[in-house]
Amino acid sequence: MVLSESLKALQTRIGYEFANPALLVRAVTHKSFGSDHYERLEFLGDSVLNLGVSDLLYAHFDRCDEGVLTRVRAHLVRQDMLHKLALSLALPAVMRLSDGEAKGGGAQRPSILADALEAVIGAVYLDSGFEAAQKLVLSLFEPVVAQTTLDGWSKDAKTALQEWLQARKMAVPSYRIASTRGKAHEQVFVVACDVPALNMSVLGEGLSRRAAEQVAAKLALEQLEQQSPTPQTKSSKN
Numbered sequence: 001m002v003l004s005e006s007l008k009a010l011q012t013r014i015g016y017e018f019a020n021p022a023l024l025v026r027a028v029t030h031k032s033f034g035s036d037h038y039e040r041l042e043f044l045g046d047s048v049l050n051l052g053v054s055d056l057l058y059a060h061f062d063r064c065d066e067g068v069l070t071r072v073r074a075h076l077v078r079q080d081m082l083h084k085l086a087l088s089l090a091l092p093a094v095m096r097l098s099d100g101e102a103k104g105g106g107a108q109r110p111s112i113l114a115d116a117l118e119a120v121i122g123a124v125y126l127d128s129g130f131e132a133a134q135k136l137v138l139s140l141f142e143p144v145v146a147q148t149t150l151d152g153w154s155k156d157a158k159t160a161l162q163e164w165l166q167a168r169k170m171a172v173p174s175y176r177i178a179s180t181r182g183k184a185h186e187q188v189f190v191v192a193c194d195v196p197a198l199n200m201s202v203l204g205e206g207l208s209r210r211a212a213e214q215v216a217a218k219l220a221l222e223q224l225e226q227q228s229p230t231p232q233t234k235s236s237k238n
Contacts, residue, residue, distance in 0.1 A: 001025065006094045013089050014120065014136055018127050027119040028091065030112060032098035038119035045122025048130065052121075052137030053077055060145055071156060076141055080211045082114035085140050091116055104184055110207055157218035161193070164221060170197040173220065175213045178203060193220045200224075 001021045003011070011017050011024070018024045023041070031037040053076050057069050064072075075081065086092075092107040095116060106112055125133035162172050178192045189209050193202045193216035202223065204216025 004094075010089065010091075010094050014124075015139055016124055016128075016132060016136060018123070020127050023123040023127050024120070025096075027123040028094050028116055029096040030098070030101060030106065030116075032101040032106070033096045038116055041119035041122035041126070042115045043122070044125060045118035045120065045133075048125045048133045049077055049118055049121050049137060051130075052134045053141055055134065056138060056141055056145060071159070075156065076144065078210065079110055079114045079208055080206070081144070082117050083110035083207070086113035086117040089117070091120075105186065108186060109184070157214045157221060161217040161221045161224075164224060165195065165197070170195070173217070175216065177209060177212075191216050193217050195220060195224075198224075 003018075003021045003024065007021070007024055007028070010028075026036055027038050027041050029037045031039060050073065053073050054069070057064075057072055057076075061069060061072070091113050095107045095112070097106045097112075121133055121136060124136050165172060173193050173195045176192050176194065177189060179190045180187055181190070182188045186207075188205055188207065189212040190203055190205050191209060191212035193204065193213070194200070195202075200220065200223070202216050202220040204212045204214070204219055206212035206215050
């Protein structure tokens with residue numbers, strides 16, 4: 001199989017040339033385009049990605065325990081991060097989609113691009129094995145890890161907010177979609193973080209519900225920390 005110029009350029013961007021080019025073609029093919037699509041490669045790539053990132057974090061944060069490493073990995077392999085990395089590789093330009101999916105903005109949709117990036121990683125693994133796939137994972141994630149302090153990754157905002165409230169014997173917050181706006185491929189979610197015990201509701205925005213929840217939780221925690229109420233102590237029973 002002879003690759004198109006755009007896919008040859010993608011090989012240059014990822015720093016890997018396929019022995020079996022059909023694997024790369026499949027990795028950028030959405031199920032709307034045909035039966036030979038990327039979903040099986042995505043399944044494989046997801047596992048390779050998690051192992052590759054785990055190996056990177058184990059080496060980089062050699063004094064961290066399992067809980068911290070698990071939280072950092074969750075940040076790195078989430079859809080929002082994979083979407084950003086897919087955009088950095090210009091994956092939208094090479095995606096193969098049905099006419100309807102393409103017209104609906106599928107080539108820019110975060111879920112599709114994140115899945116396609118995992119599929120590309122899976123394709124590299126099938127083509128040359130884990131070492132080659134790990135090299136791709138490292139090229140994508142080493143700069144992210146190197147530019148971030150551990151404190152920035154160690155605990156996500158939702159977890160931090162929940163622990164802050166629990167330390168003060170307050171009920172955990174709840175999250176709900178307040179509104180959405182924009183076209184399907186560039187939809188923005190507005191999520192409310194409700195803290196009933198304090199009669200508090202804070203809005204956050206993001207390209208996915210999960211991202212919006214994290215923003216809302218971060219803003220709520222910042223407001224609460226500014227108020228700095230003293231944690232409650234256990235009261236004796238009558």
